Amino acid sequence: MTQFMNKRENIVTEAIEGTIMASGGRLFRLDGYPHIRVVLRADWDKSRVALVSGGGSGHEPAEAGFVGPGMLTAAVCGDVFASPSVDAVLAGILAVTGPAGCLLVVKNYTGDRLNFGLAAERARAFGLKVNMVIVDDDIALPDLPQSRGLAGTLFVHKIAGALAEQGRDLAAVTRAAERVIAGTRSIGMSLDTCTVPGSTKEDRIAKGKAELGLGIHGEPGVQQIDFTDAEHAMAAMIEKLSVKADHDKTFVALLNNLGAASVLEMSVLAYELLRSDLGKRIKFIVGPAAMMTSLDMRGVSVSILALTPEDEDGLLGAVAMSAWPGCNAVVEPIRLALPDGLTPIRPLASEHHATRRFLTYCCQIMIAMEADLNALDAKSGDGDTGSTLAGAASALLGAMDKLPLADHTQLYRAIGQELSQTMGGSSGVLLAIFFAAAGDAASSGLTMRAALQAGLGRMQEVGGAKPGDRTMIDALHPALASLDDGLVAAAAAARKGANYTAALSHAKAGRAAYVNADKLKGHADPGAEAVARLFEALKSKA
């Protein structure tokens, strides 16, 4: 799999540089590249307990994305999926730890425990107060005492971070972290493996299968299960979580995108989580969002924490880091009734013989030119322009008795309404807009010509075509412009415009924009031709 990276060995430092440059001045780093990659709060004054986390990279935005007021003080970044060195961790601790001390939040992986552990020891030799907590929220392997650290780590960052920001002492911050760790359970599921930079992707998960109980370093899940749909996938995760979820508690959930599930899918999973039985006891939710990823894994993890009042405060506090999506109360979706007006009020039918004759004649003209227009359209398109217009004309004839023929303003709108319901395709909508807008204009007192021109203007605005783009507008625009001079002038202008389209070898709007020049040249645009023929027929009848 090709990836957006340069040299593999620089991917972490380049990503950190990008993160810092786009952070708005919120982040600094230590001058220790390439081996010491520590990102820290720009505004830090060592006046309170420092919160330091980190570990292997590849889990972005964790941990650097969570550095800032109210969460982490510093993040120590190792290579992709590899623990940072003792020196790097020590540098992070020394850079941010003041008299109030420092809490290390470490995900439970051997390398991280050891390197953070030894760094803590070395920092203590300087007289610094350093505590360490190990996050082991994974419940995939119930028999293994060494559970992995997954996205539940973010609960610790947020809650302990809030207390540290408030100025609580190291013992209180540590106790809170330990309480959160004890109350947090996570489980992951994936439909595809991740692509480790510079390595070949392992195609481990067959189509139709999912891995349940996976870590965030590409390691296989505890079991492969049949994948049917989002509902069953979430149910399988919830079943694991619920075994341990005490039934008298309420929870905060964290729904984490492991990297490459689409935002659409994540929302479907949120729906399945929140409408489940467990979901009824989920009072708050963080996400769905990509928070603790496993590179580009098409997977998800769900973490839950049994709520205590003190944790609620910590979770709900706003922070400036965009990687933290906030913690929202879960709500039942509220539905508002549909507004009135979706079914247009049909104007009262009225009779007006001259108008009926005129409209009927127009429709007959359109029906008569069906075959010719189809033949013309077939030269550059799919040969249905004639049938489309004839069909609309027939429908209009059939609706004649229901039209407000005596009220021209209402009539425009009624014709537009009729066309929008009976005439398919873009041209139907555009003509509907033409008549509806003309009706609006007429109702505000404009003359017929001005009203029709207003309709044309709106049709151009919506459709995006202008004269010269090889559409019906090339005939309609000049015809309306000449209408004050009479139908003869209008018909001549329409004809001239329609003929002009035959000289245009490049359509700039409509479906013909995708047709080659040699198929267009020499043939008029069928829409423009229809307009010209209509005006010519009206002229001869006048």
Added chain:
Amino acid sequence: MTQFMNKRENIVTEAIEGTIMASGGRLFRLDGYPHIRVVLRADWDKSRVALVSGGGSGHEPAEAGFVGPGMLTAAVCGDVFASPSVDAVLAGILAVTGPAGCLLVVKNYTGDRLNFGLAAERARAFGLKVNMVIVDDDIALPDLPQSRGLAGTLFVHKIAGALAEQGRDLAAVTRAAERVIAGTRSIGMSLDTCTVPGSTKEDRIAKGKAELGLGIHGEPGVQQIDFTDAEHAMAAMIEKLSVKADHDKTFVALLNNLGAASVLEMSVLAYELLRSDLGKRIKFIVGPAAMMTSLDMRGVSVSILALTPEDEDGLLGAVAMSAWPGCNAVVEPIRLALPDGLTPIRPLASEHHATRRFLTYCCQIMIAMEADLNALDAKSGDGDTGSTLAGAASALLGAMDKLPLADHTQLYRAIGQELSQTMGGSSGVLLAIFFAAAGDAASSGLTMRAALQAGLGRMQEVGGAKPGDRTMIDALHPALASLDDGLVAAAAAARKGANYTAALSHAKAGRAAYVNADKLKGHADPGAEAVARLFEALKSKA
């Protein structure tokens, strides 16, 4: 590709439900499922200009994720990659439009133009003031007058949304939207196509190729180019953008994840964008983040907008919606000097003959048992425990002249330091922690036994092993507990503990945790055996 979805026809409504349930009460919807899918601000009172957007789904979090104070008033959601119906758009307009009117922000696709356009017409027939702007920020097809709408649409939402929130009138909000549209250019690049729900994925892009100039509906890019790395990929996009980027202007950039690029990759792309020549004129950046996705496309788009002071205000205002990652000032990364203390101060060497003899003897014991321990380790591991310990002992012998032999407190720390540098693997780090922590304890005045027990406690905390887990702790823990009763008692306790490990068929820590029971049973843990032998040797010497 398997996806986290249920029935294809429900994916959009289920995703909307999930979005609303996780919105913290910020969002309502209209009661029009399945055809009318309108998400709207829960706090809306029609007192100001409404901003309505939408279009096909599959671009999440756009548009529903941007509904809220300061951005959109409502989002009208079509099927995946399909425009919503006229009725759906009209329902959205009618639901939120008051006397101040409504601005429709429409991405430039024919279906959206037509359906939003006709809905606007129908809304106007009710006397509502409705304006419409068409976003056409794509610069991939310079010769096509109908440029597509891409992620630059978010600039419009944010800037026009801020003005609407401030109570500006429809004309002012519309003018701002038009100004932003005129100033925005976007270009996309992808390494892989997206997976349309329920459809087979098209494998259009060969390995080593990228598509430049793509839309957000899975349509092919304007050109396929050779992909080498992130730097050249960004350069190719910047080249397109810079053609049109006036050289006397500064810009805001929006770096958009099209769906499945990893967060790590997006940060590398941010780095490449911001360190480029164009980057030097980018004053603010939005993202990197997934804002206007194309489902799970492994791709990216870059949008730039020439900055004006009025737009700056609109961009920088905070909004509560987590889908908007904020607009940050671009900064040069600031590097802080590494803290002092990374190179530990080596204590002054001092002589103490009894200590030298004792230490030397311990080292000789360790060296003497190399072959036996290796043989024991080979039964359940890779047979190197003896060599690892012997190597560390040899190194310690070689360092004897530099050790502070006369200062036992310093000596513990010095031994820990020596081991951390010379002894590989987890056991080296753990023993380093043991001695460092013992040194700390000794320096605070504890007895030797208490100091060693403090070291053991720390080693257990970091390593995660406890008695009974089949590690060296099974011998060390009882030995130290008996040390006050003399070396004979300690040696007997260590031996008993080591022998006990041979009865444990299940290791709970260390590498042996992954070894089958039948390979473990009957053999002592090599680390525990080493401790027992050491104490036995010391006893016989005492």
